[in-house]
Amino acid sequence: MARPTQDVTDAELQVLQALWDRSRATIRDLTEALYPDEGTSGYATVQKLLERLEQKDCVVRDRSEGPPHWFQATVNRDALIGRRLQAVAESLCGGSLVPLLSHLVQQSQPLSASDRKTLESLIARLEQERDQP
Amino acid sequence: MARPTQDVTDAELQVLQALWDRSRATIRDLTEALYPDEGTSGYATVQKLLERLEQKDCVVRDRSEGPPHWFQATVNRDALIGRRLQAVAESLCGGSLVPLLSHLVQQSQPLSASDRKTLESLIARLEQERDQP
DNA sequence: TTCTCCCTAAGACGTAATGTCTGAGTTTAG
DNA sequence: CTAAACTCAGACATTACGTCTTAGGGAGAA
Incomplete structure (x- = not known):
């Protein structure tokens, strides 16, 4: 096991x-x-x-x-982030990651210019994926 | 304090x-x-x-x-999510929430139809905010 | 050969957190 | 007055955690 x-x-x-x-x-x-x-x-x-x-x-x-x-x-930073996010999802959201994403997107704290640029490029990539079913 | x-x-x-x-x-x-x-x-x-x-x-x-x-x-589920996400950010990302968001967006696990719809509406909202400086 | 230093292995220790449980006293309703 | 429900406070066992000590082995230098 x-x-x-x-x-x-x-x-x-x-x-x-x-x-x-x-x-x-x-x-x-x-x-x-x-x-x-x-x-x-x-x-x-x-x-x-x-x-x-x-x-x-x-x-x-x-x-x-x-x-x-x-x-x-044998574990990198991103893998640890994933583990911890999954643990939060399992503990508070019945396992779904969407409430976490929703929370992060809706936070009131303004993003820095560089952070916002990173987010915009992620959104563009996601839209690109969405346009290719 | x-x-x-x-x-x-x-x-x-x-x-x-x-x-x-x-x-x-x-x-x-x-x-x-x-x-x-x-x-x-x-x-x-x-x-x-x-x-x-x-x-x-x-x-x-x-x-x-x-x-x-x-x-x-006096604390609701979303506030606890926020606390835990902030704790992950502080512990692993120097306080920045963007790596968490990046991780969630890039995860390989496919989203359900309803989750994807939620995400799409969030992205639309974010883009709307972006177009209004 | 001996000594010293580095290394490994194992456990001890004190503190704190955690979930559970007991006992004593107070309040209220019958 | 009694019994039940409730509050208050602490005890208890277990686990986790970070730190520290001790013993033994190996290698290199003297």
């Missing part, structure tokens, strides 16, 4: 973000990035967070090049 | 959903809806969940009509 997709905690996300900034990294690499002045305790914290991310299928560990092990993220 | 907006737990959400289905309710009403065969322990669970929802400013308690107290939700 497939394990339910799981969320990640804030500290785990910090680790993932550091992995997204590199194609792969060692525990030492991540510790230097995230816990620069913490010595062995920072190292162990990163170890524990990577262990939990492994269990959540969010990273893979490559032992083949001997110590140190190398780690890569 | 304003309390940071808080999320609600699954059990708290069950209580809110029962309140959304009624304009207002008593603890007994909610217990009969959510914990129909649990006796005093179900009653106490609803009490505790309402207490925590009060602390999170998600419900108000009206004591003015004497026992029993009456409860109303």
Whole structure:
């Protein structure tokens, strides 16, 4: 039975973000990035967070090049966004993503110029798709 | 200092959903809806969940009509959607909602006919707004 | 060969959140 | 007066979380 997709905690996300900034990294690499002045305790914290991310299928560990092990993220930012949006949809909207989309489009907060440009290009693309059944 | 907006737990959400289905309710009403065969322990669970929802400013308690107290939700489904979307944006996108919108529009899962119609009317509305600077 | 450093593995720890449950006191209706 | 309903407050067990310690292995340098 497939394990339910799981969320990640804030500290785990910090680790993932550091992995997204590199194609792969060692525990030492991540510790230097995230816990620069913490010595062995920072190292162990990163170890524990990577262990939990492994269990959540969010990273893979490559032992083949001997110590140190190398780690890569197996989930990217967009996939996490998707998981979290799906979780909101399942929790509040019976699984439908449309209320989320509706909410985002109708929000009262004005968009920045660059955000609006991104949205306009998305709308144009969607209309293009709509005109080709 | 304003309390940071808080999320609600699954059990708290069950209580809110029962309140959304009624304009207002008593603890007994909610217990009969959510914990129909649990006796005093179900009653106490609803009490505790309402207490925590009060602390999170998600419900108000009206004591003015004497026992029993009456409860109303002060947050609706759309407001909770907004809070959760904002939390996803802050956690993964530096606060910007556009990546969430982009993700929702680009998802590969086909929309149902009614969902697509909703989306089309939203796009039309947005374009209308765009043509009126 | 020994020592030091780096690394892995495993668990402990304290705190907070969560859902559930018990007990005591108050109020109201019969 | 009694019983039922209600309120108030806390206890409890479990889980999650971030941090930290300890022990052992491996490799390189002295």
